[in-house]
Amino acid sequence: EDQVTQSPEALRLQEGESSSLNCSYTVSGLRGLFWYRQDPGKGPEFLFTLYSAGEEKEKERLKATLTKKESFLHITAPKPEDSATYLCAVQAGTASKLTFGTGTRLQVTL
């Protein structure tokens, strides 16, 4: 069974304090790894897709990287508006569904 584990569960940063979120996965036949952002009371919002080890994607203060066992979401100089839960998901084998981790709840304070 596909497994996705995210750490830490929660992270509190001061504005401008860079950090990384981790997503480790165990799947058979990875087709893609995805990052989503979820604000309280809202549905997840797509951020990135990574397909193969060594790949990197960037968007504003966020950068996602992928190895054969894990992915990192690096947040550079975060702002309070980056506060959200960040979800990692994988797609494996022939399935169309995504398997999600439980997320990292990020709070950025002034």
Added chain:
Amino acid sequence: NAGVMQNPRHLVRRRGQEARLRCSPMKGHSHVYWYRQLPEEGLKFMVYLQKENIIDESGMPKERFSAEFPKEGPSILRIQQVVRGDSAAYFCASSPGQLNTGELFFGEGSRLTVL
């Protein structure tokens, strides 16, 4: 261009009643996914549908739960004889075709409370 629309946003049911959750995908999208999110847990896949077909229902409980996506109208997730453990947020997502890029478009969810 409206996004994925779910209704109702909040639903309260007593044990034993039925709950019907509706999802209208984004315009032009013919693939719908339902996920359930329990407090402090991740999104759990329930079912994947295309118009008039159930493609993957491997995450759907065997009893009381059913889903459909008719040729006309929204996709419906139906929960019969609800129990307290069904209390959760139910999210619908859509994609234009087969999920190749991993980009699902989610609705804002329907929050079911069972008393």
